[in-house]
Amino acid sequence: MESIGNSAASGPARLVGRDDEWSELERLLAAVRSGESRVLVLRGDAGVGKSALLGQMAAAAEDCGVLRAQGIESEMELSFATLHQLCTPLLDRLPNLPRLQAAALETVFGLRIASPPDQFLVALAVLSLLSDASRDQPLVCLVDDAQWMDRASVQVLGFVARRLQAESVLMILATREPGAELQGLPDLPVTGLGDADARTLLDTVTPTALDERIRDRIVAEARGNPLALLEFSRGLSTTQVAGGFGLLNATVPEQLEQSFLNRVAELSPATRLLMLVAAAEPLGDADLTWRAAERLGVTVDATVGQGAEDLLAVDESVTFRHPLVRTAVYRAASTEERRAVHRALAAVTDEHLDPERRAWHLAAAATGPDETVAIELELAAERAQATGGLPAAAAFLQRAVILTGDATLRAGRALIAAGASLQAGDFDAARRFVEVAERSDPDEFQSAQARLMRGQLAFASGLGADAAPLLLDAAQRLQPFTIDLARETYLMAWGAAIFAGQGDIIIAVCRAVEELPEPAEPRPLDLLLEAYAVLTTEGRAAATPALQRAAAATARLPVEDVLRWGWVATGACSAVWDQETMLSTFTRQVQLVREAGALVQLPIHISTLAVALTGRGEFGAAATLIDEADAAAAATGIPLAPYPALWLAALRGREAEASALIAETIGWAGATGQRHGVTTAQWASTVLHNGLAKYDTAAAAAREATANNYEPWVSAWALPELIEAAERLGDDSSAREALDRLVQSTTPSGTDWALGIEARSRALISTGTEADALYRDAIERLGRTKMAPELARARLLYGEWLRRDSRRVDAREQLRIAHESFSAMGMEAFAERARRELVATGEKARRRSVETRTDLTAQELQIASLAREGLSNQEIGARLFLSSRTVEWHLRKVFSKLGISSRRGLRDALPSREQLSTA
Template sequence: MPLYGRKAELAALADLIADLRGRSDLQDRGGLGDSGGLPHCGGLRNGGGVLIRGEAGIGKSALVAEAASAASAAGLRVLTTTGVQAERDLAYAGLHQLLYPVRAAVDTLPARQRTALRDALGLGEDPEPAATQPGTPPDGAVSSGAAQTGVFLVGLAALTLLAEVAAARPLLVVVEDAHWLDRASADVLAFVARRIESEPIAMIVTLREGEPSPLLEAGLAAMPVGRLTGEAAAELLDATAPGLAPPVRARLLEEAAGNPLALTELPATVTGLGTTGSGGSGGSGAMGAMGAMGTTGAGGLGAGGSLVPLGERLERAFTARYATLPAPARTALLVAALNESESVAETLAATARLLGPEPLTGTSVPAQPLAGAEVEILVPAVEARLVELGGGTIRFRHPLMRSAIPAAAPLPDRRRAHLALAETLGEQPVRRAWHRAAATAGPDEGVAAELDRAAAEARRRGAAAAAVAALEEAARLSEEREGKALRLLRAAELAVESGRRDVAERLVAEAREVGLSPRRRATAAWLLSGFEDGVREDVSRVRELAGLAASIAAEGHVEPAVRILWGAAMRCFWSEPGQDARRLVLSVADDLPLPARDPRLVAIVAYAAPFERGESVLGGLRELAGAAGADPEVDRYLGSAAMQVGAFDLAARLSAAAAPGLRAQGRLGLLPRALAVQAWTSARLGDLATAVPAAEEAARLAGETGQPFMYGLATAVQAEIAALRGDSERARALADEAERVALPAGARPVLATVQLARGLAAMSEGRFDDAYADLSRILDPTDPACQLALRACFLAELTEAALRAGRVAAVRDVLHGLEPLAASAPSPALHVGLRYARAVLAPEEEAEELFAAALRADLTAWPAERARLHLAFGEWLRRRRRAVESRMHLRTARDAFDALGLAAWGERARLELRGAGESSPSRDPDAWDRLTPHELSIAQLAAEGLTNREIGQRLYLSHRTVGTHLHRIFPKLGVSSRADLARVLQTYERPDE
């Protein structure tokens, strides 16, 4: 039957498939109709996808079926998965269904990806892990996004696998009823959807209107599907049920209100047959139709006079059809509806247990001999158009049919059906546990323990949402209050890890209602602080967390205490709790029974007291940095600590060491944190070749993993980079975006970096009053842009802006206040800035020696600061009519700025050189001007000799996408080989000092 009233939607899907196939005549080979597309579905070229949204029964599946049929006819491969409500708590169930036809290709994946995907699909050989005991206390939430570790590594593996499959034939991935997918599968498919723009892959997703799904944010083109027009609805009804009496036809059109499923299913209640027939329009038929539609004589009105929702009316119609089936067929259909698998064999095996000579105790279905429950038992359900059989599977014709049948069955029957399925699934412990739980009305510690093991398995596979659901159900079945409360707290901790704040808050509230000891109450309160590093919380929480850490440590729980104290220290970075709170954090840290060089302890001290304890922190960092690369999480801790104490060169190196390990482990929740620190410190050092791609990737991954303030920080760094390159308009736009994220919550590091970017942009445009106003906010303790550790990092910029704006007296006061701090704090950034400031502000008789002293300092790792000193000294010499001496310094500055890509500063050096009587060649556009940050990252890795596959593994892309990017990069840089690429990029490396 043709699809009525869907011409535009069919045309858009035809375009998607034609673009994927690379042909414009798809409709001539069984396509979807006239091409032309929809404005809101355009732009789908050689990949991409579409998200079809609409209410139940609106025809989403029919559109997908047409698209899949056309794709197959055009020679494309089609892989399909369908979300099933019963599978929502089974980790990777949807992904398993999608990839099962191509599972043999899993063995061709890189080792780490292969292991991750085999585990996710249940193909691994690892033994099932033991469950955590109910009495085990939560040991502290890990960093936001850590529970996504498995999901992202599985996502990369799935992407690689699909790309390999698509290399042989273009691939259409169909995801139906995405709102019922298990969360792990939905996250993986959203990950894939974001990365197929350059692949011969397209994705079509259907989602019920109003339902949430990670795929909503996956960048798929939106295709909203509404109800049929009156004309199209009439055409469909007449084709489905010709010959209806006019009153019945009118009533059906009114009740269906343009919903295609209603138009095709409700007429069956009139004819008593299927959806075809030639009559059945008499009075009794009309009354039958009214009853099936849920009327009480008023037509579509419930007992209270309110209109019965269409979905409910359809379910009643399906229930009525179900009720006419023979008892064995009803039993089999109930089992099939409750089973999360479409396997006919499983359904028949469980049905045989119910209908055998000795049925399960308590069932209300009749007991009668049934030899193995043959497939013929389902024939009446097929004839009633409730299910379809084929290929060893049983599929309901619509999800509403699947949900209507259990709702119509008595509770005892549902429980016995679940028990029959549990017995059938003895070799599948996770599914067995869920069916046993569904059949259990009261507390049952045995079933709860099975669910504990299911939660442990889900967590091992990186499926936090499935683990949370299993623990929550285990809590319901717990026999002891303590076990119930601790299972709820464990579930809440996992919800925190996966970024589900609403779930975590609900679980913590339930645990409190059960009853908690004082320490457990404190732990419950702390759990919710794992979100966004506590940025949105009151600063008083720092003291509260420090006290909690001390009390837990006193009870001998050192590891949880360290995690809690780390949370308190992080708040000292994002906000300003005051010196008393910082001292309390230090006091608790000092009392922890840990080695002084424990990386976590070093980082906590750095966050709490970046200046007072700077010397001990730097000593610890230098000692521990020798082992960089051994543990990426340790390197991340140390990189963050180095940033706090102004050791930007060390911070950049340690963060760079952390990134590869975090990538390899799939820890995309932690990776943007390391990248953001690397980008921030590299930009300060002038190493834009590193900072540009690091900031871009940090912002992209932070957005993808739900870390808004890390996204804001990385975006603010991008604004700073744009200002340094002389792109003031872009700098302002990015700074505004970062500020929008950070200002409502007062995220101080983001706001400080925003002001730096604005100050640099103003300076490049000669607006020095504005630049001074922007930069001075960073040192104002009453301003939310003031951050304790970072306030001493921008002294050179502040001093120059003040000098040119005529605010020398004001900046001298600021610097005078920092001198005592410099006397006791070894912060490299502070001393680099002060040496510059002393020289440019010094009296004439002292300035030259101070410039010379500043240039004698070891600035090997600080090329931008060294170039800035040369520029300032050259300017000072030229203004004293020492033009010949100035040229050497100005030339050195120009060449360094050009090499670093600091275009705005390079132009200033050129202007000064012209004033000194020397012209400069124009600066040609470099790699950063020609390439996007993403392309620059790929180009750099290719220049290092990495293969496309290796680059893809590092950047979480398929190797074919990498190849597509390189095909774009080569012409932009005027090269034709990787060897040429390396040569060109070497031109833009930092200058030798």
């Protein structure tokens, strides 16, 4: 590969006072040269030297490919702007990427017109692109002013930074303060210089000898900021410098800005105007800058004059010496001057090639409400959404609202802007624009829509107690105008009330639904709403046929419905114990939400799928999804309940980890009014403690989990746990009462999962041949499912029963299989319980776990499993959001740990998913 942006071979100049920082950067560069990846966030105040360190790194990496990009404040609302800067030199490598990844980058960079790509697919494509480029030589990616990156770019780069492992890529992001997307990455604070170094640097730029007291004052006021020291003498006379009369009673950033402005003030009017055009034009396009300047009367003869060459360079592109110069020039201009410049830039921007930037310039040039420009912004929002730029679409719509004069029209646009902001994960902006709509003389329908938006915001923000009443009120207000939207809102209100445990709201929703007119042609939503209403008012047996119809109908929802109310649709198949439909529906919904790039909804759907996979014993896949959900939640800043991690830790039997998550969840759920969270935590607690054979604790938790009369899923799944714990404690009445409640849920569904759990639970409180037959029935039925943990538990209970019945040989067979299954899945507590029972039968059994069998990490086990199933490195990377080189690196470690030399050995070294499910 040709070196990208290499600097002169003479090497970097030494920076005063930065030996420690440079030593750290050199260490990172050495690691990348040796084939590893490294990431670093440089954080510090403006002018403290971050840009200088990046420049020194670019010069030092003369044997590497160097990619550079810079966040620009005026481009923060234009999606993928910074990413485009960084990746443009590599676009000729797109054919090397998997087809879907290449198509995603082509779409977001405007090289093709297609459906908006999933933002995670874009992130994976960037990871693959960097990985591919680093095959030829180590790659150094330098991003300055990361605090001004557009949101789409920072989300993608934050995602990529967390997944760089074996790609020979160094990514350094310089920022004043890292936002949420960069939190948790390795960072290096860049602070002010010490007094001695500050004096040394000051002496290099001072044109005359300084009085010692003046030098001390300058050093003190500069606070070690190198740029402040370097800029001190610029624009001041020798007398002012020597006497200290040029000192300003201002903060360092203000001093720097004023220093730049003093120097700009000495330039010719034409040059100053040219600099303002350059400051307002973020692309650095020299041709565009000159054409806009000419419209303002600046001729091509007015080159950058003497004294400005170290502020602005105009050649093939337009670049400022330091980002603060751009900021100072733009902020110092009058409002009318800025508008004139943006008007000129809009006039010379091609409306076909770059309509979004043209609309943005027109909006900045507007002097007041302007319906023509507002329409342009709405069109720009549509185009942004088409390329997956939800944050940009929201920004365009927000600006359109500001430029709308008519109050009713403004209310409607504000609601659309609020909805786009919610989709983009910007809850604060969504709330602001709901308030704008409510203040803009909305009609009754718009008022109902505003109420709906507030309910959606409350639910998405995790404010469980607030959401359901708002959504119920919105549904009632919407009913006279649109029965379809009213039904959808009733459904969301039911779901929100279930999560909050608000029985009065649940009943009110169901009564309102019963009064609705029958739809002529029921949609999936109508079937689902009817099923939930019957479930609440008439019980499980009456509701099961309707729930089964709803589950079948919602299994193929279009993406639009999945994004709006898909999260509540998943409950139908769960309520009727239909694990196959659960998995296919959850998997499909995750895929649709990913492809839509809807980050707000993605963590919820991924978490649901992770819970389903955990129930099947696919812990590696579930752990990977949990990491992905956490990453998506961190990218959007949305609080995410730890339900999947909680359930996984409980089944694994990791007491300390699970207990901490249980306490955390109960505390969080109580604080946010999410009773469902408390129920889930107690369910996990009873599973954990049944595994640990701590039946007193398990029974207490189970009673709490099954006391939620309105929650139709977890409270039912906790009943078998209560039966097992109560039976072990000799509490026959509690066990039988719980069984009576369980059969009301399992018998109507008729699935092997439900009837297998029912048979296992009946066997616990039965004796003799009846118990024996029930255990065998449970094992047969659960063996036809993919619920490996439930099957292994049935074998464990049967083995325990056989041992107590003095049938040691038969008991050993069941306990041995159970122990192997638990160990293979990593269910440590249940494996130990099975081991102790085996020992009690007279058989020797050692403690085992996934780690003692393979010593593989969860990620390595998942990669190895996918490789065994025949997926290529690229396919595995696409599924797990890793580069193919990282997959290759992990597989080398897997082969070493397993003592094999190729993928062919994986089939014998690892059990298949089918073996885990049928053991």
